[in-house]
Amino acid sequence: MSKTYKFLPEDFLELRKKIIELEQEVIEFGREMGESTEQSSETWHDNATYDVARFNFETTAAKLQELIEIRNKATLIEPRTQPPDKVVIGSTVKILSLDTGQTQLVKITRDTVK
Numbered sequence: 001m002s003k004t005y006k007f008l009p010e011d012f013l014e015l016r017k018k019i020i021e022l023e024q025e026v027i028e029f030g031r032e033m034g035e036s037t038e039q040s041s042e043t044w045h046d047n048a049t050y051d052v053a054r055f056n057f058e059t060t061a062a063k064l065q066e067l068i069e070i071r072n073k074a075t076l077i078e079p080r081t082q083p084p085d086k087v088v089i090g091s092t093v094k095i096l097s098l099d100t101g102q103t104q105l106v107k108i109t110r111d112t113v114k
Helices: 007-036 048-072
Strands: 004-006 074-075 092-096 103-107
Touching: 004 007, 007 074, 007 092, 048 074
Parallel strands: 004 074
Antiparallel strands: 092 103
């Protein structure tokens, strides 16, 4: 069974922005790797600048791949389509404080479900 990820529209937009950001970083680190081979007599062997750029390239590319896989398995949740008798991400709930008797409306988001 393939894992799926559920996103509110605003969270999915943030995921897409992060993917674009990481794509640009991968391009930049690749450029740095290439430039580092032209700045000295060393092409890649014993070249610290190349090693750092390669490390940054590889770790950023791995993060990018992970986010792309999540995006490809994502489904959007529209809060209006959720059953009114269930609390799910995107629901707005009323919380009653038994100590004070005050009520508060809280929208369940990725930040409230940690």
